[in-house]
Amino acid sequence: MGWCDDARSKHYNRLIRFPFNYGAEKLYRRDNIYDIILILNFNSNPIKRNKGSAIFIHIAKKNYQNTKGCVAVNKRNLKKIVKNINKNTIVHIN
Numbered sequence: 001m002g003w004c005d006d007a008r009s010k011h012y013n014r015l016i017r018f019p020f021n022y023g024a025e026k027l028y029r030r031d032n033i034y035d036i037i038l039i040l041n042f043n044s045n046p047i048k049r050n051k052g053s054a055i056f057i058h059i060a061k062k063n064y065q066n067t068k069g070c071v072a073v074n075k076r077n078l079k080k081i082v083k084n085i086n087k088n089t090i091v092h093i094n
Contacts, residue, residue, distance in 0.1 A: 001027045003054040013043055013053035025054045033059045036078050040071075040091060057081070057091070 004011040006023030016024050027034045034056075042055035052069065060072035071093060073081070085091075 003027060005053040007049040007053075012049055013047045031061065033061060033072065035059060036075070036082065038078075038081070038085075038091075040093075 002016050002018055002020060002024035004014055004016045004020070004022060004024045006012060009022035011020075011022070018024070018026070027037065036059055038057040040055050040057065043052045055069055057071045057073065057078065058067075059075045059078055064072065
């Protein structure tokens with residue numbers, strides 16, 4: 001599984017399966033930061049090319065290294081968030 005981040009693709013900013021002929025971020029990673037991801041629906045309705053893709057809340061690396069536009073929290077706190085949200089939850093990031 002992956003997430004298309006290539007604006008040339010008709011699948012831009014959507015979940016895809018590999019093999020894939022355009023650029024996409026792999027959602028299986030050795031560092032496990034994508035073991036839990038929450039899709040924020042950023043640039044999703046409507047999707048506008050080159051306006052951002054693959055924006056998630058995911059597990060932070062141990063040293064809280066910067067992300068490429070996502071929000072990262074430790075696994076314990078992410079599990080708490082997952083328990084307390086539903087499909088109607090609105091996430092505000094300041």
